[in-house]
Amino acid sequence: xxxxxxxxxxxxxxxxxxxxxxxxxxxxxxxxxxxxxxxxxxxxxxxxxxxxxxxxxxxxxxxxxxxxxxxxxxxxxxxxxxxxxxxxxxxxxxxxxxxxxxxxxxxxxxxxxxxxxxxxxxxxxxxxxxxxxxxxxxxxxxxxxxxxxxxxxxxxxxxxxxxxxxxxxxxxxxxxxxxxxxxxxxxxxxxxxxxxxxxxxxxxxxxxxxxxxxxxxxxxxxxxxxxxxxxxxxxxxxxxxxxxxxxxxxxxxxxxxxxxxxxxxxxxxxxxxxxxxxxxxxxxxxxx
Numbered sequence: 001x002x003x004x005x006x007x008x009x010x011x012x013x014x015x016x017x018x019x020x021x022x023x024x025x026x027x028x029x030x031x032x033x034x035x036x037x038x039x040x041x042x043x044x045x046x047x048x049x050x051x052x053x054x055x056x057x058x059x060x061x062x063x064x065x066x067x068x069x070x071x072x073x074x075x076x077x078x079x080x081x082x083x084x085x086x087x088x089x090x091x092x093x094x095x096x097x098x099x100x101x102x103x104x105x106x107x108x109x110x111x112x113x114x115x116x117x118x119x120x121x122x123x124x125x126x127x128x129x130x131x132x133x134x135x136x137x138x139x140x141x142x143x144x145x146x147x148x149x150x151x152x153x154x155x156x157x158x159x160x161x162x163x164x165x166x167x168x169x170x171x172x173x174x175x176x177x178x179x180x181x182x183x184x185x186x187x188x189x190x191x192x193x194x195x196x197x198x199x200x201x202x203x204x205x206x207x208x209x210x211x212x213x214x215x216x217x218x219x220x221x222x223x224x225x226x227x228x229x230x231x232x233x234x235x236x237x238x239x240x241x242x243x244x245x246x247x248x249x250x251x252x253x254x255x256x257x258x259x260x261x262x263x264x265x266x267x268x269x270x271x272x273x274x275x276x277x278x279x280x281x282x283x284x285x286x287x288x
Contacts, residue, residue, distance in 0.1 A: 001144060002127050004069035005134045010086065013073055014093055021061060021094065025101050025109075028059040032107065059107055060174055061098060062114035063090065064123065065144030067151050071135045079150055079164060087148045091171040098173075112174030113147035115244040120144045121256020138263070143256030147176070152260055158267035159275045162203050170204050177207040179242060183266040184225035185212040195272055202277040211242040213266070 003016035032054055039048045051057075063069075069090075070076055070083035077083050091111065098109040124142040127134050136142035137151060145151050148168045155161055158180055169176045186192045192210055199208060215223040215237040217230035223237060230237045239250045243257055250261055 001065040001068040001072055001124075001134060001136065002131070004073035005127075005131060007073060010073070010089075013069075014090075017090065017093065018097060021097050021101075024061050025059070025105070028061075028109075029105060029107070032057075032059065056108070058110045058174065059101075060110055060112045060114065061094065062112040062172075062174070063094065063147055064114065064116045064120060065136075066090065066148040067145040068124075068135055068137060077151060077154075078145075078148065079154055084164065084168070087168055088171065091148065091168065095171065095173065110174035111172050113149075113169070113172050113176035116144070116146055117244045117257065118254060120146060120260075121254050124256060138256065138259045141255045141259040143260055152181075152264040154265065156265050156268045156271065157275065158272045159277055161267070162199065162205055163278060166204055169206060172206075175207075177209060177245070178205050179209050179211045180272070181241070181264060181266050182210065182212040182269065185214065186210065186269055191269065191273060195269075198273075198277075209242065213239065213241045215239050 003020065004013055007013040007016055035044070036054050038044050039051075039054070042048075066087045067078040067083070070078045070080070070086055074080075074082050074086060078087050094111050098111055101107075101109045121141070121143045124136045124138070124144045128136055128142045137145050148165075150161055150164060162178065165178055169178060180195075186195070195210070196208070199205065212224075213226045215225065215227040215230075217223055217227075217233065217235060217237045219235060220230055220232045223230065226239050227237045228239065229235065240247050241250055241261060242248075243253050250258060253261065
């Protein structure tokens with residue numbers, strides 16, 4: 001988002017991106033050199049025993065806040081045709097540069113939808129302090145939307161979101177995941193099975209999770225959905241949801257992620273199960 005805010009046009013934006021990717025490459029090469037030196041020097045005996053070498057390990061670079069980059073450069077979010085086009089072009093540009101880095105260094109690089117659990121908040125806070133007019137996500141606390149995802153409050157329709165994200169998420173060469181955030185657990189295991197099968201047959205999204213919000217009462221245990229207080233006894237309950245890749249109590253998240261949780265629209269199970277994908281493929285199972 002910062003380089004988008006500082007750029008006058010797309011060409012300048014990509015030039016700035018290329019420069020920052022070069023800096024990231026230098027940092028990663030230095031890190032690889034130090035770790036390899038320490039490993040061969042006997043400072044990492046367990047790592048050396050199991051890995052032997054870092055030759056097969058990736059150096060990872062990924063974008064953060066593409067939605068806010070679109071807003072700052074284009075005045076349109078990533079959900080718009082213009083925003084999505086810029087996001088696709090950016091990922092393709094990054095893939096090409098990483099290929100160049102591999103040729104140059106003989107080390108393997110990948111393009112990842114980096115989790116950015118801490119940096120999505122930290123970088124937005126720094127940018128907002130330095131550039132008060134920069135556009136970030138968040139009303140009370142600034143944060144950046146992860147990687148090239150839709151803004152968290154954009155839609156309750158998971159089919160719409162999946163269709164938007166398909167072209168973007170398949171451009172990553174490293175890790176990427178689409179979280180299906182639900183207000184509570186699905187109605188049944190069979191419903192979850194139907195949804196997963198439907199997505200698998202109709203979408204090329206590499207990885208997905210079904211992520212319900214739930215609460216825990218010290219006396220009554222598991223509670224479906226978000227409950228600050230237990231509906232049975234009135235005691236304070238602990239609200240859990242997934243932050244990046246794992247479930248944690250929401251109150252333990254950083255301020256930026258808590259703001260993201262407040263703004264999050266959960267996907268509706270009814271829409272997910274009943275709505276069809278707009279572009280059906282021939283391999284759709286008739287039983288879905």
